[in-house]
Amino acid sequence: MKLNVEQRRLVELEPQGHLAVKGVAGSGKTSVAIRRLSFLKENYCFEPDDKILLVTFNKTLLHFINYHYDKLSEAGTYASLLATNEKNTTITNIDKLMFQSFRKRSNRRNARYQLAEPVQKRLQVMNQAIQQLMTAFPDVALLKPKYSRFLLDEISWIKACDIEALEAYQTIDRLGRSSGASGMPQKIIKNSSTREAIYRLMERYDQLLLDEDLIDFQTMNIMALKEVEETDTESYTHIIVDESQDLTKTQLLFLRAIHRDKPYGSFMFVADNTQSIYANSWLGKGRSYASIGYDMSGRTRTLSKNYRTTTEISKAAYGLIAHDEAIMSNVDFVKPALIDRHGHAPIYRLFKNHADHLAFLTDEITKLQNDYALKDICIVAKENRLLEDIEQHLTKADIPAHQLKVAAPDFDREAIKCLTMHSIKGLEFKVILLVHLDEGVLPNLKQVDQEDEATVATEERKLLYVGMTRANDLLYMTSVKKPSRFLREINVDHLRMLRDQKLHPYQTVPIPEYRLTDQVNDLNGKEEKVRQWLIKELVETYHYPDTLIALEYPVQQFSKRGYVDLAVSIYKENEKQPYFFVETKALGSGLEEAKAQLTSYLQADTQVRYGIVTDGLELLIFDKQGDYVTDIPPCQPQFLPQTEHQNVYHNFRNQKDYRYLADKDDARQVTVIDQASELVLDETLERVPVIGDVAAGVPIAATQHFEDSVYLPRGFIIRQAETFALTVKGDSMINIGIDKGDIVIVHRQQTADAGDVVIALIDGEATMKTYRPMGSDILLQSENYNYEPIIMHASDIEINGKVIGVLKNNVV
Numbered sequence: 001m002k003l004n005v006e007q008r009r010l011v012e013l014e015p016q017g018h019l020a021v022k023g024v025a026g027s028g029k030t031s032v033a034i035r036r037l038s039f040l041k042e043n044y045c046f047e048p049d050d051k052i053l054l055v056t057f058n059k060t061l062l063h064f065i066n067y068h069y070d071k072l073s074e075a076g077t078y079a080s081l082l083a084t085n086e087k088n089t090t091i092t093n094i095d096k097l098m099f100q101s102f103r104k105r106s107n108r109r110n111a112r113y114q115l116a117e118p119v120q121k122r123l124q125v126m127n128q129a130i131q132q133l134m135t136a137f138p139d140v141a142l143l144k145p146k147y148s149r150f151l152l153d154e155i156s157w158i159k160a161c162d163i164e165a166l167e168a169y170q171t172i173d174r175l176g177r178s179s180g181a182s183g184m185p186q187k188i189i190k191n192s193s194t195r196e197a198i199y200r201l202m203e204r205y206d207q208l209l210l211d212e213d214l215i216d217f218q219t220m221n222i223m224a225l226k227e228v229e230e231t232d233t234e235s236y237t238h239i240i241v242d243e244s245q246d247l248t249k250t251q252l253l254f255l256r257a258i259h260r261d262k263p264y265g266s267f268m269f270v271a272d273n274t275q276s277i278y279a280n281s282w283l284g285k286g287r288s289y290a291s292i293g294y295d296m297s298g299r300t301r302t303l304s305k306n307y308r309t310t311t312e313i314s315k316a317a318y319g320l321i322a323h324d325e326a327i328m329s330n331v332d333f334v335k336p337a338l339i340d341r342h343g344h345a346p347i348y349r350l351f352k353n354h355a356d357h358l359a360f361l362t363d364e365i366t367k368l369q370n371d372y373a374l375k376d377i378c379i380v381a382k383e384n385r386l387l388e389d390i391e392q393h394l395t396k397a398d399i400p401a402h403q404l405k406v407a408a409p410d411f412d413r414e415a416i417k418c419l420t421m422h423s424i425k426g427l428e429f430k431v432i433l434l435v436h437l438d439e440g441v442l443p444n445l446k447q448v449d450q451e452d453e454a455t456v457a458t459e460e461r462k463l464l465y466v467g468m469t470r471a472n473d474l475l476y477m478t479s480v481k482k483p484s485r486f487l488r489e490i491n492v493d494h495l496r497m498l499r500d501q502k503l504h505p506y507q508t509v510p511i512p513e514y515r516l517t518d519q520v521n522d523l524n525g526k527e528e529k530v531r532q533w534l535i536k537e538l539v540e541t542y543h544y545p546d547t548l549i550a551l552e553y554p555v556q557q558f559s560k561r562g563y564v565d566l567a568v569s570i571y572k573e574n575e576k577q578p579y580f581f582v583e584t585k586a587l588g589s590g591l592e593e594a595k596a597q598l599t600s601y602l603q604a605d606t607q608v609r610y611g612i613v614t615d616g617l618e619l620l621i622f623d624k625q626g627d628y629v630t631d632i633p634p635c636q637p638q639f640l641p642q643t644e645h646q647n648v649y650h651n652f653r654n655q656k657d658y659r660y661l662a663d664k665d666d667a668r669q670v671t672v673i674d675q676a677s678e679l680v681l682d683e684t685l686e687r688v689p690v691i692g693d694v695a696a697g698v699p700i701a702a703t704q705h706f707e708d709s710v711y712l713p714r715g716f717i718i719r720q721a722e723t724f725a726l727t728v729k730g731d732s733m734i735n736i737g738i739d740k741g742d743i744v745i746v747h748r749q750q751t752a753d754a755g756d757v758v759i760a761l762i763d764g765e766a767t768m769k770t771y772r773p774m775g776s777d778i779l780l781q782s783e784n785y786n787y788e789p790i791i792m793h794a795s796d797i798e799i800n801g802k803v804i805g806v807l808k809n810n811v812v
């Protein structure tokens with residue numbers, strides 16, 4: 001991979017303290033971070049105590065980096081990058097790093113704290129603390145065991161923000177959540193007895209845990225921070241933090257504390273706020289670097305090109321975030337730029353039940369195996385529980401699948417990977433299947449107060465964005481029963497129903513936009529919704545004019561007459577005949593019955609070629625033999641009734657051929673298309689009169705009357721006033737493509753150069769020949785071996801003009 005200029009500059013920047021790198025998904029942030037590590041190691045580690053740290057938030061990303069660069073270094077490309085086992089270089093994740101400091105502190109102080117796991121233990125202690133404090137705060141309705149989960153979250157947030165005093169908590173903006181969960185009796189407003197009660201609750205809860213030698217995860221982080229602030233044992237000359245937007249304030253302060261300030265030292269924060277998906281993150285909520293002690297004025301760089309995904313996937317993903325005011329107005333938002341790499345549009349499917357969903361995944365993955373290795377395919381869901389069924393189902397169908405273990409992921413195993421949206425952050429796979437994008441799952445607003453809905457929805461929208469931007473080549477998205485509201489935010493033009501189809505997923509057409517309503521019986525019918533969606537697709541995506549579409553098309557089956565829901569006809573040799581029949585069913589109502597019905601209609605009509613059945617969620621296309629066809633055949637020019645003459649114009653001035661389309665009823669309506677480039681010429685047309693006939697054989701009498709006109713682009717002629725046209729009689733010029741019935745375009749002139757095709761008058765009769773002067777004689781040469789050349793003295797020949805083009809008579 002060759003870095004672009006901006007990326008290379010960042011890698012090779014002379015280290016001068018702190019720097020923020022903002023970048024969009026897939027812009028090479030991680031790639032830059034890793035190369036930067038190598039650059040600093042080689043050039044800016046002079047002293048024996050100089051050390052470099054590359055830290056990630058996500059553990060899976062850490063493994064992914066090691067996996068990737070292991071591979072690269074095996075290939076000899078980045079031998080110096082595989083530095084994890086070298087003394088002065090550490091690549092690790094923040095939790096591991098902080099846990100080590102916490103352990104050191106515990107050992108130093110001979111303390112035996114354990115993490116309070118599982119969550120039930122913490123809830124139990126929380127309930128105990130609530131009971132003990134209830135009487136002290138009788139008016140705080142939030143102090144109830146039923147809110148213990150919510151209170152745990154709030155306390156975790158206080159610690160993550162390194163809030164060390166009640167006064168600080170009373171005044172801090174509560175970004176990420178403005179109130180209690182759904183049904184909460186009180187808002188957590190500033191300077192309130194509620195905030196005081198929560199703070200005291202935290203102290204009590206921590207003490208109760210400590211009594212059992214327990215601490216929670218956030219306290220462990222605080223202890224780690226204290227350890228490095230107090231002891232100065234661990235320090236790094238250079239620190240690079242990937243995914244900075246996800247770190248809590250405590251974690252960021254920890255990193256600041258282990259950074260040793262040297263004149264050639266550096267601290268690079270790499271971040272993308274659009275991918276900030278954690279409630280407790282600090283910078284990701286739009287807070288400034290100044291809040292953790294770094295002034296970034298003039299110290300920010302941006303990477304805006306997404307190299308990972310195709311233009312089609314990027315457009316869909318950007319369409320999603322463009323809907324979110326909170327994301328767009330964030331000061332650190334970077335507008336993504338597209339690179340020109342094209343592929344399939346993202347595929348979206350909705351299923352009415354789990355069985356259909358699982359069947360689709362199995363079928364599709366079986367097909368995908370023709371193009372991709374299993375390990376390059378990753379199934380992603382919001383929650384682990386949603387992946388379990390799928391994993392089991394695939395395994396039963398002999399498709400190896402496994403949930404990637406966060407602690408020790410095996411990226412090389414030849415099996416489909418299953419991951420949650422959170423743990424896939426920072427990673428990429430050739431094919432991503434984002435499953436269960438169901439309303440209620442994403443977003444899950446069940447526990448959320450109305451006021452907080454927008455905030456939580458932003459977080460979950462970002463989660464979907466993260467998932468979508470993991471795909472290199474192909475992105476599938478699925479929902480079961482009810483699609484996530486976010487899918488409605490993605491313009492349906494960016495999505496397809498199947499990999500090799502142009503068809504967009506079902507979308508309800510508003511009744512005022514229904515087409516062919518004069519043929520519709522019940523505008524409010526359920527089946528009509530699906531039919532109208534398909535009509536819209538046939539017209540807008542497959543380009544059939546609605547004049548070729550008929551509803552309730554009659555089909556005679558022996559003595560019985562049936563009616564097909566929709567028939568598309570085409571013209572063949574100017575005769576209209578049915579091309580395909582369609583049966584539409586109400587949304588999600590299944591296709592079996594419709595397919596049987598349509599098969600009998602196909603048999604009954606001798607001309608129709610294909611049948612299509614759809615219920616909006618599924619669509620089958622088959623021919624008369626019952627063989628399935630990949631896509632609906634698009635409308636082609638020859639399917640339409642002939643309304644134009646189609647001819648070829650050969651331009652002698654540049655020796656190029658053009659398609660010349662003239663309206664049958666109005667010769668002035670002309671379209672000229674360059675045959676090589678297929679581009680339509682956008683030039684003013686000039687009228688050229690057809691003034692008579694010219695012999696291309698024996699001379700015939702020159703006539704001078706206006707019969708007709710042709711219209712030509714201005715660039716084809718030299719001067720309109722000097723241009724005329726003649727209809728060709730005879731066949732003496734056939735070797736250069738001028739035939740009987742063609743119209744030649746002539747520029748009026750009295751002289752000619754050798755080789756010009758001229759109109760010459762001999763004894764008042766016009767003939768067309770190639771002009772060859774021979775001293776005082778002129779040879780007029782036919783371009784047909786059957787005709788002898790004519791030799792005449794120059795004074796006996798009058799040149800009337802030079803042929804500059806020919807409009808062929810034959811229809812193409």
Ligand SMILES: Nc1ncnc2c1ncn2[C@@H]1O[C@H](COP(=O)(O)OP(=O)(O)OP(=O)(O)O)[C@@H](O)[C@H]1O
Pocket residue numbers: 001002003004007023024025026027028029030031032272275306307308425426427428469
């Ligand atoms: N200049 C480049 N030319 C070609 N490919 C590139 C370039 N820069 C990055 N890539 C590729 O783009 C993909 C994304 O890179 P990387 O993971 O470093 O981006 P990122 O900004 O960290 O992404 P994210 O934040 O979405 O995880 C990788 O496959 C990488 O190899």
